[in-house]
Amino acid sequence: MVANRSMMPEETNPGLVSAAIQAITQYIRVEGLGPGDLLPSEADMTRRLSVSRTVVREAFRSLSAMRLIDMSAGRRASVAKLDIGAMSMVIEHGVTTEQISVHQVYDVRRTIEMRTVALAALRRSDAEAAEIQEYARLMRENYRTPEIVMEHDIAFHEAIARASHNPVFSLIITAFSGVTRRTWVIGWRTRASVEDQIKMIEGHADIARAIIAGNPQLAAEHMAAHFDKSVKALNDAGIA
Amino acid sequence: MVANRSMMPEETNPGLVSAAIQAITQYIRVEGLGPGDLLPSEADMTRRLSVSRTVVREAFRSLSAMRLIDMSAGRRASVAKLDIGAMSMVIEHGVTTEQISVHQVYDVRRTIEMRTVALAALRRSDAEAAEIQEYARLMRENYRTPEIVMEHDIAFHEAIARASHNPVFSLIITAFSGVTRRTWVIGWRTRASVEDQIKMIEGHADIARAIIAGNPQLAAEHMAAHFDKSVKALNDAGIA
DNA sequence: TCAAGAAAACATGTCATACAGGTTGAGGGC
DNA sequence: GCCCTCAACCTGTATGACATGTTTTCTTGA
Numbered sequence: 043m044v045a046n047r048s049m050m051p052e053e054t055n056p057g058l059v060s061a062a063i064q065a066i067t068q069y070i071r072v073e074g075l076g077p078g079d080l081l082p083s084e085a086d087m088t089r090r091l092s093v094s095r096t097v098v099r100e101a102f103r104s105l106s107a108m109r110l111i112d113m114s115a116g117r118r119a120s121v122a123k124l125d126i127g128a129m130s131m132v133i134e135h136g137v138t139t140e141q142i143s144v145h146q147v148y149d150v151r152r153t154i155e156m157r158t159v160a161l162a163a164l165r166r167s168d169a170e171a172a173e174i175q176e177y178a179r180l181m182r183e184n185y186r187t188p189e190i191v192m193e194h195d196i197a198f199h200e201a202i203a204r205a206s207h208n209p210v211f212s213l214i215i216t217a218f219s220g221v222t223r224r225t226w227v228i229g230w231r232t233r234a235s236v237e238d239q240i241k242m243i244e245g246h247a248d249i250a251r252a253i254i255a256g257n258p259q260l261a262a263e264h265m266a267a268h269f270d271k272s273v274k275a276l277n278d279a280g281i282a
Numbered sequence: 283m284v285a286n287r288s289m290m291p292e293e294t295n296p297g298l299v300s301a302a303i304q305a306i307t308q309y310i311r312v313e314g315l316g317p318g319d320l321l322p323s324e325a326d327m328t329r330r331l332s333v334s335r336t337v338v339r340e341a342f343r344s345l346s347a348m349r350l351i352d353m354s355a356g357r358r359a360s361v362a363k364l365d366i367g368a369m370s371m372v373i374e375h376g377v378t379t380e381q382i383s384v385h386q387v388y389d390v391r392r393t394i395e396m397r398t399v400a401l402a403a404l405r406r407s408d409a410e411a412a413e414i415q416e417y418a419r420l421m422r423e424n425y426r427t428p429e430i431v432m433e434h435d436i437a438f439h440e441a442i443a444r445a446s447h448n449p450v451f452s453l454i455i456t457a458f459s460g461v462t463r464r465t466w467v468i469g470w471r472t473r474a475s476v477e478d479q480i481k482m483i484e485g486h487a488d489i490a491r492a493i494i495a496g497n498p499q500l501a502a503e504h505m506a507a508h509f510d511k512s513v514k515a516l517n518d519a520g521i522a
Numbered sequence: 523t524c525a526a527g528a529a530a531a532c533a534t535g536t537c538a539t540a541c542a543g544g545t546t547g548a549g550g551g552c
Numbered sequence: 553g554c555c556c557t558c559a560a561c562c563t564g565t566a567t568g569a570c571a572t573g574t575t576t577t578c579t580t581g582a
Binding site for chain 3: 057058059093094095096097114115116117
């Protein structure tokens, strides 16, 4: 069985697998597939591309790892809904291999979230406003249990990103959540007194109120203040 | 040969491959590997994880597709330098499956680039400043050949992102370049007269000058104006 | 002694085959 | 007409084989 090595004029990597990945993504584009639509079976793809099932499988598997497609036993692969999948892994990888610092992540988050919060103030539905407010309330209610505060904190920021109604913002912010989880507690601990901790939680309530009031400027200011305090906490903790 | 299915307490996907991916990334973290460092061979990993080479290969291949590791024939896989790899594929996928609109991408770019340009004005080295200026010059010089203008345009924005000295910004902006390539010409064509086109190119020169002058406010203003004009051009072209 | 070159050891790339187990739809029994 | 069973199809994993690329080792010759 002879493989066609010359289909892709500008192939990134040599190798049949890369070509197969290209072919599959191109298939999605050409066929105009959307989330949920089924792809050809592996056997089918094997015939189309004239390569072994091994190659096709590795290609499918790669796309699945990036969450561009969904795979599960017995059923054919389908086009996936937008998902952080790969993006969060790239960020995590960058941080764990020390190619990205926590400060750099916070700068990006600050930049983006000053925008998402303003958009949220302008575009949020009532349900979204209620959800955001609820997370702020839950943070206050559980202020004695850092882990729970953290999860609601993260959910709070993700909810704001969703309320911006721009999935790209949502995608990026959610991709950072993993890094946030690994540094959040450190920032919390530098807030020595309970008053400081409550003040930090109240910062979230301020943001929520500004969103509900539909005041983008105020919301952005509160968000900026919140990040400035977070970065200061990281600095105090000696995080590079 | 019996596989150990219970290593990972919080496995995301069922299946040995997902577990293997987790194990490999964890290996990188635990061993403290950085870019260029070698990973165990497939055979080695096969023994460690007690799974078939098939599974290990699919895991390696997935990480390679996300550009978290580098693979090539004959040599062992190594930890990769930070690369857009996966991120650009996620964005492309979102756009081609119509889960992300071009406008949404532009909003994100505007948000981020107003920051990168300000940072670049503050932090750019002389070499970086010269590079940015050079791209602006090349745009002017080739104003008759849209494709060349486009490539220099993209390089211009990427250079600014690099000059921000925050690789995360650089990563995100570069990940959008693919989408930009697919819409740029449309925006160009709506600029009917040569004067409009030159005005657009001069906008880039304005940005470059502000960066060289070390004026972050001015640079951000020029960048905002540039994006406003670009979005208007897309609107005029009827891009949703 | 040492350097160049050959060979062995090791690594990945691809293929073929096999079988277990999940999913789905067709057909038959009621 | 409904439910059940089973066949057809699909993915998940394992194994073995061989081509080809890379590194290490050892031999050989100067």
